[in-house]
Amino acid sequence: xxxxxxxxxxxVQPGGSLKLSCAHSSLSGTSDYISxxxxxxxxxxxxxxxxxxxxxxxxxxxxxxxxxxxxxxxRTIVFLQMTSLRAEDxxxxxxxxxAIGYYFDYWGPGTLVTVSx
Amino acid sequence: QSALTQPxxxxxxxxxxxxxxxxxxxxxxxxxDLVSWYQHHPGEAPKLLIYxxxxxxxxxxxRFSGSxxxxxxxxxxxxxxxxxxxxxxxxxYTGDSTLIFGGGTKVTVL
Numbered sequence: 001x002x003x004x005x006x007x008x009x010x011x012v013q014p015g016g017s018l019k020l021s022c023a024h025s026s027l028s029g030t031s032d033y034i035s036x037x038x039x040x041x042x043x044x045x046x047x048x049x050x051x052x053x054x055x056x057x058x059x060x061x062x063x064x065x066x067x068x069x070x071x072x073x074x075r076t077i078v079f080l081q082m083t084s085l086r087a088e089d090x091x092x093x094x095x096x097x098x099a100i101g102y103y104f105d106y107w108g109p110g111t112l113v114t115v116s117x
Numbered sequence: 118q119s120a121l122t123q124p125x126x127x128x129x130x131x132x133x134x135x136x137x138x139x140x141x142x143x144x145x146x147x148x149x150d151l152v153s154w155y156q157h158h159p160g161e162a163p164k165l166l167i168y169x170x171x172x173x174x175x176x177x178x179x180r181f182s183g184s185x186x187x188x189x190x191x192x193x194x195x196x197x198x199x200x201x202x203x204x205x206x207x208x209x210y211t212g213d214s215t216l217i218f219g220g221g222t223k224v225t226v227l
Contacts, residue, residue: 035216037163044221045157045206050214058214094162102210103153103168110162 002026002106004034004095009111012085020080020111022095033098034078036069038091038113046091050098051078063089085115120145121207121219128225129197137222139190139207145217147188151210154183154192156203157221163206167192194224202226 008020026032036048049059049069057069068081078095092112096104122140129135139146139154146152154167165174167183170190180195190209194201207219 037218039157039159044204045155045163045208045218047208047216047218050216052214056214060215092159096163098216099168101153101169102151102216103165103208104155104163105165105168105174107162107164 002032002097004097004106004108006093006095006108006111009093009113011114011116013117014086014115016085016115017081017083018085018113020082020093020095020113022078022080022108024076024078024095024097024108026076026097034069034071035096035098035104036080036093037096037104038089038093040088040091043091048093049080082113085113087115089113090115120217121209123205123207123219123222125220126223126225128227129194130227131197131199133197134193134195135197135224137192137194137205137207137224139192139209139219141188141190141209143211145188145209145211146185146190149210149212150185152183152185152190153208154181154190155206155208157206158203166205197226199226 004024035050051069066084092110094110097106099105120142150170155163157163170185
């Protein structure tokens with residue numbers, strides 16, 4: 001069973017930074033594609049970012065230039081570095097495994113990020 | 118505004134069938150079969166219900182089924198149960214290595 005667990009959420013002021021982590025165990029080794037998805041209060045799910053391989057990263061327009069996805073050397077932790085945070089970034093952030101057919105088959109329980117002064 | 122349009126809400130009585138539509142623009146949905154559906158109770162992890170338009174993962178009830186016609190994908194819930202009351206989202210691969218979710222549909226069991 002693949003498991004993902006997010007951490008690093010919390011309260012941050014507008015303009016501040018926060019780094020989320022997604023620890024994942026994988027049956028297929030370290031080649032899993034990991035994505036971040038968020039859900040803001042009263043809103044729907046929003047795809048945020050995906051890491052295919054180091055150097056192959058993509059972002060939603062709403063976070064492009066402010067968020068950076070990366071992976072640690074052990075390749076079992078994926079990070080989401082968030083900078084220049086805005087109130088509208090307030091959401092529960094989920095990491096999820098992106099399967100070959102471009103669907104999310106495993107999800108973490110989520111971590112809450114609140115951007116407020 | 119999402120490029121995948123879902124109705125904001127759908128309701129039905131226990132035992133009935135309901136269908137949630139997901140209409141794509143900009144070639145989403147219509148140009149590929151890489152559409153998936155998720156059930157999400159806020160506060161919990163989203164759950165994969167359908168992938169590649171019609172495929173159901175192991176462990177998902179066969180009361181959930183997916184289909185597609187043109188630029189509209191659909192999720193049908195048969196034999197509606199109280200536990201099905203939740204938010205449902207479609208998701209499509211965009212063709213340029215990114216993904217997009219629909220706006221979501223709140224399902225109410227009357």
